Amino acid sequence: MGARAADRVAPRSKAKTLAMRLRDRTTEYQRYMVDFSVPFDNNRAERDLRMIKVQQKVSGAWRTLPGARRFARIRAYISTVRKHNISPLTALRDLFAGRPWMLPATS
Known part of the structure; x- marks a missing residue:
């Protein structure tokens, strides 16, 4: 019942x-x-993806898969250095000078 x-x-x-x-x-x-x-x-991940969607909307689509991968790799690098309080311009300058920023070693 x-x-x-x-x-x-x-x-x-x-x-x-x-x-x-x-x-x-x-x-x-x-x-x-x-x-x-x-x-x-707590939308850091969403903000990281937003630029990808804006780029896709502006250009209509990615022309090649390697180009999309390069863009994603660069955006990930910039996002990571920002999360570690490092200026993206400084990090990119050092990267192109042969001194890429690396994640700190963890123990």
């Missing part, structure tokens, strides 16, 4: 679920306003 209609709990709407989560985790969601080392958002 099934539960009576009065005993069932209606599913929450997405809006209500979000509102409750924001209410219950206010400290975590507002941490970036107090601790400036915390980024406002």
Whole structure:
């Protein structure tokens, strides 16, 4: 036998679920306003991909697979040096001078 209609709990709407989560985790969601080392958002990966999509939209498509791979490799290098607080222009200058920046060794 099934539960009576009065005993069932209606599913929450997405809006209500979000509102409750924001209410219950206010400290975590507002941490970036107090601790400036915390980024406002967590979309670094999305920002890394955005340039690829913009390039694709502007040019219509990649002309060759090797060209797309070169573009992706350069963008990945620039993104990585930025994440390590190194100027992309400095990193590219050093790269073309034969002194590429390398990830620090981890132990």
